[in-house]
Amino acid sequence: MADRTLPIHGALDLTPPREREGTILDTLHDWVVTVDHKKLGIMYMILAIFFMLVAGAEAICIRIQLALPDNHFLSPQVFNRFFTMHGTTMVFLTGIPLIFGFANYMVPLQIGARDMAFPRLNAFSFWVTLFGGLLLYYSFLGGSGLYGMGNAPDVTWWAYAPLTARAFSPGHATDYWALALIVTGIGTLGAAVNVIATVISMRCKGMTLMRMPLFTWLMLVDSGLLLVTITPLTAAQVMLVIDRYLGGHFFDTQAGGSALVWMHFFWIFGHPEVYVLVFPAFAIASEVIPVFSRKAIFGYPAMVAASVGIAFVSLGVWAHHMFTVGMTSVSNTFFVLSTMLVGIPTGIKIFNWLATMWGGKIRFQVPMLFCTAFLFQFLAAGLTGIMLSVAPWDWQLHGSYFVIAHFHYILVGAIVFNTFAGIYYWFPKATGRMMNQTLGKWHFWLFLIGFHVTFDTMHFVGFEGMPRWIYTYPADRGWSHLNLVISMGGIIQGIAVLIFAYNLLSSLFVGKIAGNDPWDAWTLEWSTSSPPPDYNFATDPVVGSRRPLWDLKHPEDPDWKYEA
Amino acid sequence: MSAIPLTPHVSDERPWHLPYRGRIGMYCLIIGESAIFTIFVVAYIFYIGKSLYGPTPQQVLEVPIFNSICLLSSSLTIWLAERNLEHRKMNLFALWWGLTIVLGMIFLVGTGLEWYKLIYKDGLTISTNLFGTTFYSLVGLHATHVIFGLCGLSLVLIFTLTGKVKEEHAPKIEVLALYWHFVDAIWVVVFTVVYIIGR
Numbered sequence: 001m002a003d004r005t006l007p008i009h010g011a012l013d014l015t016p017p018r019e020r021e022g023t024i025l026d027t028l029h030d031w032v033v034t035v036d037h038k039k040l041g042i043m044y045m046i047l048a049i050f051f052m053l054v055a056g057a058e059a060i061c062i063r064i065q066l067a068l069p070d071n072h073f074l075s076p077q078v079f080n081r082f083f084t085m086h087g088t089t090m091v092f093l094t095g096i097p098l099i100f101g102f103a104n105y106m107v108p109l110q111i112g113a114r115d116m117a118f119p120r121l122n123a124f125s126f127w128v129t130l131f132g133g134l135l136l137y138y139s140f141l142g143g144s145g146l147y148g149m150g151n152a153p154d155v156t157w158w159a160y161a162p163l164t165a166r167a168f169s170p171g172h173a174t175d176y177w178a179l180a181l182i183v184t185g186i187g188t189l190g191a192a193v194n195v196i197a198t199v200i201s202m203r204c205k206g207m208t209l210m211r212m213p214l215f216t217w218l219m220l221v222d223s224g225l226l227l228v229t230i231t232p233l234t235a236a237q238v239m240l241v242i243d244r245y246l247g248g249h250f251f252d253t254q255a256g257g258s259a260l261v262w263m264h265f266f267w268i269f270g271h272p273e274v275y276v277l278v279f280p281a282f283a284i285a286s287e288v289i290p291v292f293s294r295k296a297i298f299g300y301p302a303m304v305a306a307s308v309g310i311a312f313v314s315l316g317v318w319a320h321h322m323f324t325v326g327m328t329s330v331s332n333t334f335f336v337l338s339t340m341l342v343g344i345p346t347g348i349k350i351f352n353w354l355a356t357m358w359g360g361k362i363r364f365q366v367p368m369l370f371c372t373a374f375l376f377q378f379l380a381a382g383l384t385g386i387m388l389s390v391a392p393w394d395w396q397l398h399g400s401y402f403v404i405a406h407f408h409y410i411l412v413g414a415i416v417f418n419t420f421a422g423i424y425y426w427f428p429k430a431t432g433r434m435m436n437q438t439l440g441k442w443h444f445w446l447f448l449i450g451f452h453v454t455f456d457t458m459h460f461v462g463f464e465g466m467p468r469w470i471y472t473y474p475a476d477r478g479w480s481h482l483n484l485v486i487s488m489g490g491i492i493q494g495i496a497v498l499i500f501a502y503n504l505l506s507s508l509f510v511g512k513i514a515g516n517d518p519w520d521a522w523t524l525e526w527s528t529s530s531p532p533p534d535y536n537f538a539t540d541p542v543v544g545s546r547r548p549l550w551d552l553k554h555p556e557d558p559d560w561k562y563e564a
Numbered sequence: 565m566s567a568i569p570l571t572p573h574v575s576d577e578r579p580w581h582l583p584y585r586g587r588i589g590m591y592c593l594i595i596g597e598s599a600i601f602t603i604f605v606v607a608y609i610f611y612i613g614k615s616l617y618g619p620t621p622q623q624v625l626e627v628p629i630f631n632s633i634c635l636l637s638s639s640l641t642i643w644l645a646e647r648n649l650e651h652r653k654m655n656l657f658a659l660w661w662g663l664t665i666v667l668g669m670i671f672l673v674g675t676g677l678e679w680y681k682l683i684y685k686d687g688l689t690i691s692t693n694l695f696g697t698t699f700y701s702l703v704g705l706h707a708t709h710v711i712f713g714l715c716g717l718s719l720v721l722i723f724t725l726t727g728k729v730k731e732e733h734a735p736k737i738e739v740l741a742l743y744w745h746f747v748d749a750i751w752v753v754v755f756t757v758v759y760i761i762g763r
Contacts, residue, residue, distance in 0.1 A: 239607065257611070
C-alpha cells in the first residue's frame with residue numbers, strides 16, 4: 001500500500017478536532033439542522049435502509065402467505081395492501097433515496113468540492129422525502145377516512161385507472177398514495193437539480209468532464225434522467241388528485257376520459273425509472289471493479305457514451321409494459337425494437353467491466369464479491385428482458401411470475417447487490433472503521449444463495465402459468481412445491497440482511513480502524529481523512545487525470561501521460 | 565486560493581471557469597417543469613373534442629389577446645430591467661421591474677375575469693366535462709407559475725425599494741428573470757393549444 005503519501009500533504013488541517021461537547025439532544029439538533037452533504041448523505045442512506053427493511057418485511061409476509069396453497073396467513077385485502085406498499089416503498093423510499101445517499105456523500109468528494117451546489121435545497125429535499133414516506137405509511141392509520149377501519153393503498157404501485165376512481169377506491173388510502181408520491185417527487189426533483197448543478201459548477205481545477213470518475217458521470221446522467229422522469233409522474237398524480245377531489249374526468253371513462261392515458265403517463269415515468277434505479281448500481285460497479293482488479297477502467301469514453309445512450313433510449317421504451325393492451329402493430333413493433341436497442345449500450349458496459357477484470361490482479365474482498373455476482377445476474381436479467389421485449393412472448397407471460405422474476409433480477413440482483421457493494425466499499429470512508437469481512441462473506445454467500453433460490457425458481461413458476469397479484473392458489477395447480485422453495489429463499493435472504501444489519505451496527509463501534517485509503521483506491525474521496533472533515537479539503541485540489549491518487553502514488557508512471 | 569497540485573503539469577495558472585450554479589439549477593428546473601407541462605398539454609390535445617356534453621370551447625372561449633400581449637411584453641420589460649441593473653441605473657431598474665409585475669398582475673386579473681365569466685355565466689367548472697377538467701388544470705397550472713413568479717419578482721422589488729439590491733446581485737436576479745421568461749414562453753404553447761388548436 002502506498003499509504004505513506006496520504007493524506008495529501010497540505011490537504012488536511014492537522015489541528016486536532018475540538019472534543020464534541022453537549023448532550024444527545026445537541027447531537028440530534030446538529031443532525032436535524034445540518035446542511036452538510038455528508039450528514040445528509042448518511043441520513044438518506046439510513047432512510048433508504050430503514051424503508052428497505054420495512055418493505056422487505058412486507059415481502060416476507062407475502063411469501064409466507066404464498067408458501068402453501070389455500071393459505072390464510074394474510075387476508076386478500078391485506079395481501080393487496082402489502083404488495084402495493086412493498087412496490088411503492090421499494091421504488092420511492094428505498095431506490096431513490098439510495099441514489100441520493102451515495103450521490104450526496106460521494107459526488108462533492110470525488111470532484112473536489114466543499115459541498116453540494118445548494119446545501120439548503122439539499123436538506124429540504126431530504127426532509128420532504130422523509131415526510132412523503134411518513135405520509136405514505138400514515139395511511140395504515142388514517143387511510144380509511146370516514147369508513148371505519150384503517151387501511152393502506154391497495155391499487156398496486158402503478159395504480160391503473162379506473163381502479164383509482166372514487167367509486168372503486170373509497171376512503172383516503174389512494175389519496176395518501178398520490179400525495180405521498182407528489183411530495184417525494186418534489187424532494188427527488190430538488191435533489192436531482194442539486195446533483196447536476198454540483199457536477200457542472202463545482203468541479204475542482206483540472207477536473208474536466210472527461211476526467212470525472214465514472215461514478216460521478218453516472219450520477220450526473222441519472223439526475224438528468226430523473227428531471228424528465230419524475231415530473232411526468234407528478235403531473236399524472238396531480239391529475240389523479242383532481243379527479244378524486246375536484247370531480248375531474250381525466251381518467252373517468254364514463255365522461256369520455258381514458259384509462260389508457262393513465263397507463264401511458266405512468267409508464268412514461270415508470271420505465272425510465274427502472275434505469276434511474278439501476279444507474280447507481282452501474283456507478284458503484286464502475287468504481288469497485290477497477291479498484292479491486294487493480295486496473296484502470298476499460299474504455300472510459302465508451303462507458304460514458306453508453307450511459308448517455310441508455311438514458312436517451314430509455315425514454316422511448318415505456319409501452320413495452322402495455323403490449324397486452326392491444327396497441328397497433330406499428331406501435332408494438334416500435335416498442336419491441338426500441339426495447340431491444342437498450343441491449344446494445346448495456347452490452348457495451350458489461351463487456352467493459354469484464355475487460356477491466358481481464359488480466360487484472362483481482363482481490364475478492366466483499367465489495368468485489370457483490371460486484372462479480374452483479375455482473376452475472378445483470379446479464380441474466382438483461383437476457384430475460386430481451387425475451388420479454390418480444391411482443392408475442394410478452395403476450396404469453398405478461399402478468400405472470402416470469403415478469404416478477406425478471407424485474408427482481410434487476411432490482412435485487414443488480415441494484416441491491418451493488419448497493420451492498422457500495423456500502424462495504426465506502427463505509428470505511430464515512431465512519432473511519434472497516435466492516436467485518438467474515439460477517440460480510442456470510443452475508444454475501446447467504447444472500448446469493450437465497451436470491452437464486454427465490455428468483456431462479458420464480459421464472460419456472462411463471463412458465464407454469466402462475467399469475468401475479470393472486471393472494472392464494474388451489475393445491476392442484478402444481479405450483480405448491482416451487483412456491484415453498486421460493487419462500488424459503490426469501491427467508492434465507494432475510495437472514496442475510498439481518499447479518500448485514502448487525503455487521504453495520506457492530507462495525508460502527510468495534511470495526512477495525514480503516515485509515516484514509518484502506519482499498520488503495522484512486523479517486524479524490526480517498527485523499528481526505530476518514531471520516532472527512534466538515535470542509536472536505538483544506539485547500540482546493542487540482543487534478544490532471546482520471547486517477548489523481550494514482551498519479552500521486554506513482555509519480556514515475558502517472559496516468560496523465562496516457563490520457564492527453 | 566492556494567491549491568494542491570496532485571499532478572505537477574496542471575499547476576500552471578490556466579483559467580478555470582465553470583458556469584454559475586444558480587443558472588444551471590434554473591435550467592434544470594425549467595427542463596423538469598417543461599416535462600410537467602408536456603404531460604398536461606398532451607392530455608389537453610388528446611381530449612380535444614372528446615367531451616360527451618357541453619359547453620364546448622367554441623361556445624364559451626374568447627381569445628385573450630390583450631392578456632397575452634401584456635404577459636409577453638413583460639419579457640421585454642424584465643430584459644430592460646436587467647440591462648439597467650448591469651449599468652447600475654437602479655431607479656430605471658426598479659421602474660422596469662415594477663412594470664413587469666404590473667403586466668403580470670394584469671394577466672392574472674384577466675385570467676380571473678375569464679374564469680369568472682366561464683363559471684358564473686357559462687356554467688363551466690372543472691367537473692362539468694372533460695373540456696372543463698383539462699382547461700382549468702392546464703391554464704391553472706400556468707397561472708400558478710405566474711403567481712410563483714410574481715411572488716419572486718415582488719420580493720426583489722421590495723429589496724430594491726429598500727436599497728438592498730446592488731449590482732453584485734445581478735447574476736441571481738438574472739436567474740429569476742430566466743424563470744419569468746420560461747413562464748412567458750410556456751404561455752405561447754398554452755395559448756396555441758387552448759385558444760387556437762382547441763377552439
